[in-house]
Amino acid sequence: MTGSEAPPSFRLAYVPGVTPGKWVRIWQERLPGTPLDLVAVPAAEAQRLLREGGADAGVVRLPVDRTVFSAIPLYTETTVVVVPKDHAIAAVDEVSLEDLADDVVFQPLDDTLPWQGLPGRPAIERPATTADAIELVAAGVGVLVVPQSLARLHHRRDLTYRPVTDAPRSGVALSWPEDRTTDLVDDFIGIVRGRTVNSTRGRRPSPAERPEGTAKGTTKDQPKDGARRAGRPAREAAGGTSAAGGRRGAATGRGGTPAGRRGARPGRPRRRS
Structure with missing residues (x-):
């Protein structure tokens, strides 16, 4: 990044009455190199702002147009x-x-x-x-x-x-245009849902973010296939098994007599003349 380039930022819209301060603090702790810009917007203008790209996501009041926006309900107000x-x-x-x-x-x-x-x-x-x-x-x-x-x-x-016990209530949700679900949106979803930094439910790390020497779908501590084969018990490598009636029995005769000692039948005793 050159000196003239600004770091990417995440723009979060919020409507009156909503207080996103807790999520902003967590964002700043986890992604200190990515600024989060708050955009205050009247409730009636929130969907238009998101649709036109004025913010990446918003904490808005329901309902929203579900043909355009994804939404995660957060709470319903008294x-x-x-x-x-x-x-x-x-x-x-x-x-x-x-x-x-x-x-x-x-x-x-x-x-x-x-x-x-x-x-x-x-x-x-x-x-x-x-x-x-x-x-x-x-x-x-x-x-x-x-x-x-x-x-x-x-x-x-x-x-x-x-x-007012029987009045209608207002629901609040995190919402964003469904066709613009970026990595930064995924990061903020994880924060709102309470995921930890090491949660496996967040977005997948890019190849550059993976630990050195770790292939996709494996971990450093996972033994390679050859190592697993080398560590098999000797009897398994030889084709044996400890199961009852298994292949080990094929190496012995009846009564446990080794098969290799089974010679010809003993001859009949000679008759005395």
Whole structure:
């Protein structure tokens, strides 16, 4: 590599609420010569970014287009409702969608939940972003139902949140274009799945990475075929076996008498005249 050439890098996209820090630290420990660049992207834009090559892989929200992308589901988030601290909901541990019937429930344009029908009373208009909806909740205008990670991301001292037991949930996955499964993508998959450095489930090493003198499919400690033959027991090399009734019996006569001592039958005794 010349001085003008930059080392290859791995670009990882991530959507709001996702925290890939742990995986990034492991990457830096295992592949210190390969930079990992983080690319923040709105949830609605993540698939387009990956499709156009703006990142090698992404930690995104499901669903994704499985005709284009591979995906490894990572976890499913708890759904919560964000309310002012003086709201009645703040006094309970959890709520159901029915408990929101009298509240204005905001659905921002970047909402990530797969709603079949929004609970509560509809807002006059939809906020542009989750951050805008949080500002409206803080003003006491309504409430917001979101994945828990987004409630934490937009935390304010005057707001709190509670789990909603029967609300739809958002799944998070590692995803990448199926036709661009590179070695670096395989390396990151191994990190996300918790594989160790020496795991045999990772990508196969290139010939340059194999230990010197090791052929494909063999190991240094594996004896060569000739060495295995040389180490066979003497009786096996001679064609014998210790199995009962085996070939060793062919070398002896009845009663264990060596076959080589079996001569002609003794003659009949002469009659005395």
